[in-house]
Amino acid sequence: MGFPPEFKVVVDKEKCIMCRRCTIECPYGVHVWDEKKKTIIRKEENCVACQRCVFTCPTKAIQIEVRPPAYSPHPVWTEKVRRDIRLQAETGSVLLVAMGNEEPYRRYFDHLVIDACQVTNPSIDPLREPIELRTYLGAKPDYLELEESYSDIKLKTELTPNLKLETPIMFAHMSYGSISLEAQKSLAMAAKEMGTYMGSGEGGLHKDLYPYADHIIVQVASGRFAVHEEYLKVGAAIEIKIGQGAKPGIGGHLPGKKVTEEISQTRMIPVGSDAISPAPHHDIYSIEDLSRLIYALKEATRYKKPVFVKIAAVHNVASIAVGIIRAGADGVVLDGFTAGTGAAPQVIRDHLGIPIEVAIAAVDQRLREERIRNRGSIIASGGIRSSADVAKAIALGADAVYIGTAALIALGCTVCKQCHRGKCAWGIATQDPKLRKRLKPEEGARRAANLLRAWSFELKEILGALGLNSIESLRGNRDRLRGIGLTEVELEVLGVKPAGR
Amino acid sequence: MNVDSSILDIIRAKKLIERRDIAPRIREEGDFVVVDAKGLHYRILNEVVYELAEKYKKIKLINVNGQRYIADGLRGDYYIEIHGTAGDDLGAFMNGPEIVVYGNVQDGAGNTMNAGKIIVHGNATDILGHSMRGGVIYVEGDVGYRVGVHMKEYKDQVPIIVAGGTAGDFLGEYMAGGRIIILGLKRRFTSEIVGDWIAAGIHGGAIYIRDSIEEDRLGYGAKIAEFTEEDKKYLAKILEEYCRTFGYDLNKILEHEFTKIVPESHRPYGKMYTD
């Protein structure tokens, strides 16, 4: 049993000049040159709506349309449900998907609104007056001890290492393997230019990225691929990945066919062998084991790098975060259930975990109740789509955010959700040398840096409207947020008042 | 703002200057009329001034301390002398008069004034000359933060602010026209002639500072322009009256290095937005 195509390829015959560009651009085999008939045939069932042909067609002759529902409508047995069941009946397999959660859960960011100044407090204009976004990630002491001598004041307290961000937005961990070297390079260059950081992902660090390593947070995940002493030392910080929002509680798997020569070198595994990240770290079965790993990493780097721990936002996230900070981490990364991924089982992606907004609120509040909020930073990740989301995350209590999908969209991604197939038409989620060439790191870096520039400026506009001239006065300032259309319990969890109060 | 009903009663009464409690404060002195402002509520003092302005061109106010809005919206060729500390918004919306203050002025002097002259034998504070559209303000000493914020010019209406001392941050913020000249002759509390973020958002007019200024102290949209002979001639002309007023030596002032600050463009934020 096949499936009716989801998309329709519409070609304007008058505009088409038969240049065959689309047959080269499409990696999915939709546009195919028929040598006998001397014409292009369109295999619509292969189309994923990646838009590559649309953008590259020199005469703009192609348009992709969604096909009207092919099934008789039913509110429970939706077309998607029926497609999924038929596919599983056919293959007996777990459904594998890419990008973030597609279920229509409540997106709390869209139910939060931000305050602004009127009269009693002049709004500040970021065009003229200074507004600061600099953020330090890492542990801060409870207080500073000073030595006061006759002539001057000397510090007795020495701070542990912190990361200095010129804007509270970083590029999320996306491994070399899941995305191309060109995509990683684009983000690395942009991070360096903008005074922020990118995550290495768990695939190690290609030698080409070493010049940017002081702006890269290196990840230590359960597979420990390429985790060696030099890797730890060149990075700006270390992040232990316990879990990720798109697939809490499960591991990862880079198929052997994707382990090319270059990837094999970087990951330090043989060409063609599967790269398996176990579900848990097998040296961490409990919190004291996490502490052991944190300090092993700190020792290895002579206490010169902050160590963060990333977890998927799950029901008990607040207590887990407290444990993580008490275990010695300099920050906790919370990855919400809308986080993207290169590949995850659909059932896991769409049904496990909790929204990032409530995770931030719960963790920030609990760390304060435990009086350890200063001992570690909160980095929020997963489903951050705009500067407004950034501002709301920070007002709820985050120190900074990671953006993954948004960064990829900046590089050209159209969210066609085919990352797991390795054929990305935009040269992002692929290792195919021909496809990779489509992404020029300089151009990617320009676009990624521009995104940060624009969002940073918008953040300043928001701060200015709030009458705040520095980001630290927004952090945890839930007083400047109001909820719309939320229940009393939801408001309580988020720690915000309803609009009108 | 709360005004006592007793004050309202006084103001509502016709001919304030003839009242028994006000009249003794008023006397003629040559072609001046003199008012003792001591302890007078600003509403009363200003009503008195408006009434006197119907008859006299020269008004002297003594024992002024903090009364606001003096000469607010006053139009005509008046000469008003103030002895003491003038309160907020001195000469706001003023159109023509000359005010000479022997003492300091509080925030917002010359706010949105259209024409006339304010001469301060003392210091001024924040937002001096806010949105000023014409006329001149001469201050002998220091001026505060955001001086000349959003001054503008139109054709031959070019407002000018000159200060002999120092200025705070955000000098000429948003400036859309006019001239600001800071001389730094006396530096009472600081070695720096002006604060930071100079001319942030400037898109018209020019600022002359009698010192060297590092590029990184300019606000967004401002740049340093060459200080030419032409500029020097312009300053010589402008500062002639200023120096005469306060007894400064013009030649000595002009011997020193000046920095001229102008807008980078008339549309500093053209590239900031996209749609």
Place this chain on the structure above:
Amino acid sequence: MCGLAGILNRYGKRISGNKIITMANMMEPRYDGRGGGFAAYGIYPQHRDCYALHIYFDNEDAKELTEEFLKEHVLIVKDEEIPTRKIKEIPKRYITWRYFVEVPEKFKNNEHDYMISVVMGINDGIEGAYVISSGKNMGVFKATGMPRDVARLFKVEKYKGYLWLAHGRFPTNTPGWWGGAHPFNILDWSVVHNGEISSYGTNMRYLEMHGYKCRLLTDTEVVAYLFDLLVRRHRLPYELAAVALTPPFWKHIEKMPPEKKKLYTYIRMTYAPAMLNGPFAIIVANSTTMIGLNDRIKLRPLVTAKDDEFTYIASEEAAIREVAPNIEELFAPKAGVPVIAKLEVD
């Protein structure tokens, strides 16, 4: 818009309330009559070692409950009504009482924190009772009204103190009730404030983490608690506490010599949630010091002057001129840079 005034006799000479009342009256156009008040240090020399609790009660029940609570936790040396005049401008809405109390011997080693918990215990736990000041040898007098009427109500001119603060209010964001008027006080600290603390949410949650409870519906209380936390508990010198509250911009920190740069960077990092943001001018006092401070970009006015005996701080020059006509140099503090006047005798 509000108006602030402060006056310190640096030699500890006590003066009547008349000067501060005059200063406050000079700035009447800044107030709307919905809050006025005074703080006075040195007014209870006969009980100088006792905490003087000024408490407003809604009714006798609240007073009774409070007295039970006090008897349980402190030693009441003396208590009496805070004397008032009957005036038409301010109908008396509360029972105004003062208690001179001592901390029981066993809590003496941690006296301050103990007293803070007593004060918070009343404010937070007893309905209809509001501790409006709790320092030694000092007191706050405040109500809903113009400062001149509040002064008449409480006979402020009859007290003699060496350090005075005054405040006239034009409230916009928080309700005008007696407890919401300024000065705001906690133990030795008193604060008067003009403007708005836009970072209130951040500051409040930081203070709550350190055991303070913000319950008075005013953003000003965070200022007093922050001074208590930074100066008393964390022992930061006043100058550095001011750096924590209104730090220089990173741009300026970058240009400092290395040692200073590090110190300032550490302060900004460690005390990020303590930063006060928004337009404000404040005068903060304790029994030995008076501090004036503006926000980081100076959005509210503040001037100061000093003569042989006194240091003055006010929102407007006229307020200072009126009581000190012979002052030569007045000075408007720079954005975020404190003016600190200290008592030169013990």
